Structure formats: structure tokens, C-alpha cells
Amino acid sequence: MQFAERLNQVETSAIRELFKLLGKPGIISFAGGFPDSALFDVEGIRAATEAALDEEPGAALQYGATEGHQPLREELARLMAAKGVRDVAAGDLLVTTGSQQALDLLGKTMISPGDKVIVEGPTFLATIQCFRLYGAEVISAPIDEQGVDVEALEKLMAEHQPKMVYLIPTFGNPSGATLSLERRRKVLELAVKYQTLVVEDDPYGDLYFDAAPPPSLLALSSEVPGSRAWLAHCGSLSKVLSPGLRVGWLVAPTALRERAVMCKQFSDAHTSTYAQATAAQYLKAGGMPATLARVRAVYAERARAMGEALRRELGDAVSFVAPQGGLFLWVRLTGARGQLQDANVLAKRAIEQGVAFVPGAPFFAQNPDASTFRLSFATADVAKIEEGMARLGQALRAQA
Amino acid sequence: MQFAERLNQVETSAIRELFKLLGKPGIISFAGGFPDSALFDVEGIRAATEAALDEEPGAALQYGATEGHQPLREELARLMAAKGVRDVAAGDLLVTTGSQQALDLLGKTMISPGDKVIVEGPTFLATIQCFRLYGAEVISAPIDEQGVDVEALEKLMAEHQPKMVYLIPTFGNPSGATLSLERRRKVLELAVKYQTLVVEDDPYGDLYFDAAPPPSLLALSSEVPGSRAWLAHCGSLSKVLSPGLRVGWLVAPTALRERAVMCKQFSDAHTSTYAQATAAQYLKAGGMPATLARVRAVYAERARAMGEALRRELGDAVSFVAPQGGLFLWVRLTGARGQLQDANVLAKRAIEQGVAFVPGAPFFAQNPDASTFRLSFATADVAKIEEGMARLGQALRAQA
Numbered sequence: 001m002q003f004a005e006r007l008n009q010v011e012t013s014a015i016r017e018l019f020k021l022l023g024k025p026g027i028i029s030f031a032g033g034f035p036d037s038a039l040f041d042v043e044g045i046r047a048a049t050e051a052a053l054d055e056e057p058g059a060a061l062q063y064g065a066t067e068g069h070q071p072l073r074e075e076l077a078r079l080m081a082a083k084g085v086r087d088v089a090a091g092d093l094l095v096t097t098g099s100q101q102a103l104d105l106l107g108k109t110m111i112s113p114g115d116k117v118i119v120e121g122p123t124f125l126a127t128i129q130c131f132r133l134y135g136a137e138v139i140s141a142p143i144d145e146q147g148v149d150v151e152a153l154e155k156l157m158a159e160h161q162p163k164m165v166y167l168i169p170t171f172g173n174p175s176g177a178t179l180s181l182e183r184r185r186k187v188l189e190l191a192v193k194y195q196t197l198v199v200e201d202d203p204y205g206d207l208y209f210d211a212a213p214p215p216s217l218l219a220l221s222s223e224v225p226g227s228r229a230w231l232a233h234c235g236s237l238s239k240v241l242s243p244g245l246r247v248g249w250l251v252a253p254t255a256l257r258e259r260a261v262m263c264k265q266f267s268d269a270h271t272s273t274y275a276q277a278t279a280a281q282y283l284k285a286g287g288m289p290a291t292l293a294r295v296r297a298v299y300a301e302r303a304r305a306m307g308e309a310l311r312r313e314l315g316d317a318v319s320f321v322a323p324q325g326g327l328f329l330w331v332r333l334t335g336a337r338g339q340l341q342d343a344n345v346l347a348k349r350a351i352e353q354g355v356a357f358v359p360g361a362p363f364f365a366q367n368p369d370a371s372t373f374r375l376s377f378a379t380a381d382v383a384k385i386e387e388g389m390a391r392l393g394q395a396l397r398a399q400a
Numbered sequence: 401m402q403f404a405e406r407l408n409q410v411e412t413s414a415i416r417e418l419f420k421l422l423g424k425p426g427i428i429s430f431a432g433g434f435p436d437s438a439l440f441d442v443e444g445i446r447a448a449t450e451a452a453l454d455e456e457p458g459a460a461l462q463y464g465a466t467e468g469h470q471p472l473r474e475e476l477a478r479l480m481a482a483k484g485v486r487d488v489a490a491g492d493l494l495v496t497t498g499s500q501q502a503l504d505l506l507g508k509t510m511i512s513p514g515d516k517v518i519v520e521g522p523t524f525l526a527t528i529q530c531f532r533l534y535g536a537e538v539i540s541a542p543i544d545e546q547g548v549d550v551e552a553l554e555k556l557m558a559e560h561q562p563k564m565v566y567l568i569p570t571f572g573n574p575s576g577a578t579l580s581l582e583r584r585r586k587v588l589e590l591a592v593k594y595q596t597l598v599v600e601d602d603p604y605g606d607l608y609f610d611a612a613p614p615p616s617l618l619a620l621s622s623e624v625p626g627s628r629a630w631l632a633h634c635g636s637l638s639k640v641l642s643p644g645l646r647v648g649w650l651v652a653p654t655a656l657r658e659r660a661v662m663c664k665q666f667s668d669a670h671t672s673t674y675a676q677a678t679a680a681q682y683l684k685a686g687g688m689p690a691t692l693a694r695v696r697a698v699y700a701e702r703a704r705a706m707g708e709a710l711r712r713e714l715g716d717a718v719s720f721v722a723p724q725g726g727l728f729l730w731v732r733l734t735g736a737r738g739q740l741q742d743a744n745v746l747a748k749r750a751i752e753q754g755v756a757f758v759p760g761a762p763f764f765a766q767n768p769d770a771s772t773f774r775l776s777f778a779t780a781d782v783a784k785i786e787e788g789m790a791r792l793g794q795a796l797r798a799q800a
Contacts, residue, residue, distance in 0.1 A: 001597065001630075001653065001655060001656060002563075003509055003510060003655075003656075003659055004508065004509060004510055004511050004512045004515075004534070005512040006508070006512070007509065007659055007662075007663075010662070010666075034462060034463045037457075037458035037459075037461060037462040038458070040457065040458070040461045040462075042453055042457040042461070045453070045461065046449075046450070046453050049446075049449055050446070053442055053445070053446050057437075057440065057442040058437035058438070058440070059437075059644075060644055061437060061440045061442065061445065061642040061643070061644040061645070062434060062437040062440075062642075062643055062644050063434045063638075063643040063644065064644065096668075097497055097646075097668040097671075097672070098668050098669050100666070100667070100668050100669040101667065101668040103666075104666060104667045104668065108404065108406070108533070109403055109404060109407065110403060110404055111404050112404045112405040112406070115404075126665065126666055126669070129665075129666050130666035130667075133508070133663065133666055134404070163402075197401065230401075238463075242461040242462070242674070243461070243462055243463040243673075244459075244460055244461040244462050244463065244464065244672060244673035244674045244677075245461070245672060245674050246497075246668060246669070246670070246671070246672040246673075246674075253401065255401060255403075256401060256403075259403055259407055262407075262410070263407075263533065265526065265529075266410075266500070266503075266504060266526055266529050266530035266533055267500070267501060267504045267530075267667065268496075268497040268498055268500050268501040268504065268646060268668065269498050269500040269526070269646070270646070271497075271646070272497070272644060272645060272646040272672045272674075272675045273643075273644035273646075274642070274644045274645050274646075274672075274674070274675055274678070275672045275674050275675060277644075278674070
């Protein structure tokens, strides 16, 4: 059978091979990118579905508008307004089947084969592959702990005239980095200056541990004239409420949003109204702030425990910035005193010691940095984290 | 903003313009393509979600495998086995976000720009648009009340060497036609002879009124050597259980299915596990046969009432074949005795009389037949159907 040529653009084996090893008994995994299911508000979600079936059984179970279930769109607009986003009404957002679908719709709507897209190096692996499936040439912009280097970004924009710039400005995956307020303004100015769509993917912004991060690009866009016209924003309920509902959303300029709606019509018709009606009732019932507070406290404790254990067990073999939110700790093997500097080798040795993580190289669209790796602190409790870091230390010191 | 070139391939205005008019107060609509929400088994679905949250709250709310929730895959394999499908195990099917997504994944996986796809004329509008978005040239094969004309189909296959042949063999949308057993065998033989993927879209097969239709192509493929390797089958729970769950599935040869899984990973990661776990529990509880029996009885009554009223009210101005299942009645304006023969004109006059339907022309990928139109008998009760057909008769006789 001859498949579509676009499939030649993607390569998924690197991480898949690793994930196959995760089935080993007794393994402690920091490889996943998901929230802890023990923190889900099962009873709140159950009550929300009950309410949906009591109040609107027809709507909750029937086909719905491609744009989304109207009560949910209204709740999501309220949720964003509470986070400082002005002038985004229910009608300005499109509900998507997880924010992964928002990325897919952006690819389908915007990218012709050969178009260029700039992403952070490193960035979310599934974004790179999603855009490549639409024929994009994906270009990597350097980042540091303050997020993307805006001077380097401007040079790349001027040189490549990309169709889109894709950023995870807050608690990035995998970097954990957060774009500074100053750089956020600069990014919005660049969008206007180069008339280029900037995509803000923001699944982690709510998951801060102490101080709130700077306002989202979407919130900030009201202060940078013209920038809203070049900004798309992807939101998600997956990291706090439940990934299994598959409820995300896309805010985008009207012409783009309308085309994304058309593409969605032929992608999956609409997002599950059952899940949407449940999410709407949950938000309406007002349970989100308490759930968020609980999740933040647990992840903050785990992040701190992981940072401390990592420092204790691996010492100067690693460098990292303690995460202020999100799910991830991004680590670099320093190679100090001749210690191991290849994260792929460490990953293999770690599996032998009963601990798993994802090496950093696949997260780079270009110029992979093989000394990096990603640890998720979200799903293991503190005792498991400490045991896991001890095993990681053993893996580092193990003979090849 | 410059959008992707693929958007130039699609045109959705025809039906959209019509749907805008449906908001008119008091209108009786036969335009929809959806089941009657009054027939949904709300309590059975509620109990299924309760069971999912009691037994597997983590799995029902967490990220899941892209291939689908394993308990649901097993129930769907059982469901198909009960309909005579042999040798399809849980692992042979991919759960999709409604069967619309199965079509999208087939497009993404199979179609390179310029590839040809043969469909029935008329066929499901969203299939045409979905495949065109991937750059397909969509070619129309003629049908009659026995489904696709297999001789014409073979000529088109020989001439165009298509990447796929897409059929709705049972109670087609919009045609209502069902492919005969003899033609089914021939289609499978053509798939093997021309080494061409045949896609069987089967959302309506369970909705028969009296005698069961011939076995699905998937069931029949065990009798035609080599044909399984060239057959994809799309199933759906939308027409009987609930469209709002968005649960469909794709059965396809391994190499194709694996690539569709990869494409789905970057399309929406996976279908809502909440909806999947609910569907799995519903099927496991054994409620499907009773629900199906109730739905069949109601639609059979409405189909008969519509046929009789249509004959009574419009007489020799129309020709149609009484449907034996599904949701649709496909009508041709005969133009007898100088009567109106343009369904677009009739549609506009009908709206003025307070009744709506979809003209047939947009359902044709090529050579639209402007004398045809589609009536859905699923969502209006018998009294509404009779009133609606009376209004349609008035519309026919109204002065332009």
C-alpha cells in the first residue's frame, strides 16, 4: 500500500523505543507528561455529569456546533477573564479536542508544504511532528531560563519569514522556562512588526507554585497595539481538571478561527458534547479554584523534593533551574570532572537501575542537545521521587 | 493573513447558507443528519458513567492510549463479531473521535495532493470536503437503488488508478441505497484486482427496519481471498447510542492502522477516555440490543409515514425508493407534467412554507443532479412529518 508523502516527514521511533521499556516491573517513571490521576476531582466531575444529564440530556448527548458547546464557551471566556484576558467573548473561542487538536487545526489552516515555523529549542515533541505532517520546515530558536531569546528570534523571523512562531511561554514543556514580561512584550511587538502569527500554547500557566507568572501573551496583547490580530492562544483543562475529557480551546483572530472551524468540521465534527457539558457544569459549579489550589500545593512539594534530591544525589554532574510551576524539571549533564554527558546513555543505564525519564534530544527540531533530559515530578510522591533520584545517581556512577 | 493552500480546495457555503435559514420560528426541519435525541438511553448512559467512575476513575479521566481504551476496543470487537465479522480482534481496531475522524485519518494517512479518490454520486458531503482538504481529486461513480454501479466503478478504477474507493454500502447518506450482496462481492474482488483500498463507511447498518441488510464488506471479506488487505471499515456509535460521545472506530490493515494511529497522536492524542469508558460500560451492561430495537421501530414508523405522505402530497412530481433502514429518504423531482424540477428552487419556496430539507446537488463530487433532495425522517414525529409533507406540497405548487 502506498501511503501519503507527508508521512515521510515524521520520525517517532526515538521516544517510542524508550516507552516500550517502561513496562519493566518496579520501574519508577519520571518519563510521562501527564498530571497525577490521584488528584482528579472525581466526585466533582461525577456531579457535573449528573447535572448535565439532568438539565440538558438532549444537548449533552446530541451532535453539537463545531465551534463548541455554548455554555462551555461562556465558562471558558469567564475563566480567561479572571486571568486578566480582556475582550475575549464566548464567540471568540473554538473548543478543541484537547489542545493537541488546536495545534492540528493551526497546522491544517496555516501551513502549506515548505512553509517555515519557528519553535523553541527544545519544545513539545508532538508540536514538531504535528506541523511537519503538514509539510512545515520547523526551525529552532534558542531559549534560556527566561524563555526564548528574542534577539535571536527576531533574526530568525527576518531571515526565514515564517508562517508561525510557536511558543510555550509559561512553564514550558520540556524546559520549564518562563518567558519574562519584557520578552513577552517584545514577542508581541515582533508579531506586529513582521506580520507573523504567534501561537501561545498555555496548558501549564495555572500551575504556578508561589508567585503568579507574568500575564499570558493573550492578556498582554491588549497593551500592544495590533498584536491581537497576530496572536493565537491554546488553552486546556487537561493538566488541572482531567486530560481524559479532551477539552481544550483556541482563541484566534476571526478569519483564522472561522477557517479552523471549517477544518474541524471535517476533522471530528465537534468535540464530545458529553465531555463539554460535563466541563461546563464543573466550571459553573465553581470547583476549579479549590482543585487548582490542591494541585498546585502537591506539585510544588514534589518539584522541591525532586530538585533537592537531584542536587544531593547527582551533585555537580547536573545543572538545572528549580521549576516555579508546571510539571517538568529540565536537566543538563554538565560533564564536570569527566562525568557522563550523554543523556541517551544515562537513560539506558537508568532503566537498568529501575528509573525512567525522557532524553532531551528529540525535543529539539534542530541541533539536538544530547546532554539534556526531562524529569516529570507530577506523578510520583516524595518518597518515590527520592528513591528515583537515588537510582538515577547510581545510574550516573554505573560502569558502562 | 495568508492561509494554507489546501483551503482553496473546499467550498462549504451551499449548505451553510441554507442552515442559516433554519432558525426561522415554527419551521419543520428534515434537513438534519442526526438521530432523535428523545430516543437516547439517558439513564443507561448515566449508569455507564457511574460504573466507569466507580471502577476505573483514574483511567476514565487520565490520558489514554492513542489506539483507544482497551475495554472499549474489546466491546467493539464483540459487537462486530455478533454481526458476522470474523477475525477482528480488539487490537485490530482504532477508536476514533466519531467516524468523521476515521475519514480524516484515512485522508491524512493515504492522500497526497493530486491523488484520486472515487466516491458514490451522491455521497456524504463531509467526506468529499475532508478528502479535498488533503488535496484529493474526488471522482464520482454512479449509483442506483442497488448501490454503486460496479461496472462503471471498475471502468473508473482502471482509468483513474485511485488511491481509495469510498462507499457507504448500507442505507447510504444521502441516497438511502443499499449495495446488493452480489455487488458487495464484486467490490471486494475489484479491491484485490486493482490493489486499491476500499473504505466501507457503515454508520447506519444497524438501523434496518425489517430484514437485515446483506453482510458488511468487512464481514464478507473473509469469503473473498486477499480482500481484507485492501479494506478499511469505519464504525460509529453515533446513530444509535449517542453522537455526543464522539465514539467511532476504524478497522484497517495493520500497516495502515499503525500509520493512522501515528497521525491520530498528532491530531488529538486520543479520543475522550471519559466518553470511551462510558461507551465500554454501556456495551458491557448489555443495553444495546434493547436500545437498537426501540430506535429501529420508531424510525421504521417515521420512514413509512414520510413515504406515504410524500406520495400523497406530491404525487407524480417526485420519485423515490421507500427506505429499508437508515435516516434518509432520497427524492428526485421528476418534472412530470411541467412540474418544478429544480430542488434548489423548491428548497427556497419550502422555507417560505415553513419546512426545510437539503437539496441534493452538494452531495455530488461531480455532475450534480439538481433535481434531487434529501429528507431526514429521524427527528420529527409522525404528525410533524405529515404536516411537513403537506407544506412541501404547497411549496411545490406555489408560484415562483
